[in-house]
Amino acid sequence: MKEVNAALSGAKAKILKALAHQTRIYMVEKLSGGEKCVCEFVGETGLDFSTVSKHLAILKDAGIVRDDKRGQKVFYSLKVPCITNFLGCIETIIKSNLEEQSSMFK
Amino acid sequence: MKEVNAALSGAKAKILKALAHQTRIYMVEKLSGGEKCVCEFVGETGLDFSTVSKHLAILKDAGIVRDDKRGQKVFYSLKVPCITNFLGCIETIIKSNLEEQSSMFK
């Protein structure tokens, strides 16, 4: 692969890798409804505080979310709205996959 | 996390994981211009035949591409056009990240 292409695909892969985890997808979808603090995700997911914090750090490092410390709490919010549309395309794929699977039994 | 949410986010994660690799992103982008055989990707990427084949199998398993064997060759093509739009959103993020980085030096 040419170096230019490799660099660009690599940059895209970094962002996709940040999204490619069950918990982080859940977080991004929740954040499309507005900012949330770390503690809210801890309550909802049942994961350790440190685990949640690390997931959010990955999203932040990729440029998908931003953080805002107010008092003792850190609030995270979506930085890039188009992510939400993107996840719509993923749902299209899931539906299409399900239809194919069920048509195998006809 | 509730089981329903976990299952749905998990299904989405599977598809995103399939996309989350430099080589596979490159492949998907190339395929948006039309079908290609495995051998073409081998030539372009410089990777081993087996490696390329496995990457394509991951995309196929996720429902992103389909394959079509004709003669000795196997042609892969995009199954879901919206993937291309999605990658546009990723580029938005990359640009925004670059702008932030450069503004640090002002």
Added chain:
DNA sequence: CGGTTATTTGGTTATATTACCAAATAACAA
């Protein structure tokens, strides 16, 4: 200040991913 809450950081272990090589399969050509 001392205690509590919210969050991050560092360390460790388990699991997943990736790339290569070698071998198996499949279609075609001589």
Added chain:
DNA sequence: TTGTTATTTGGTAATATAACCAAATAACCG
């Protein structure tokens, strides 16, 4: 049939990820 090309499959070693625990940091409260 034998050889060649295209592709997949299986195995292995290196690297990356993810979850938890413990400890560090930071802000607030009494």
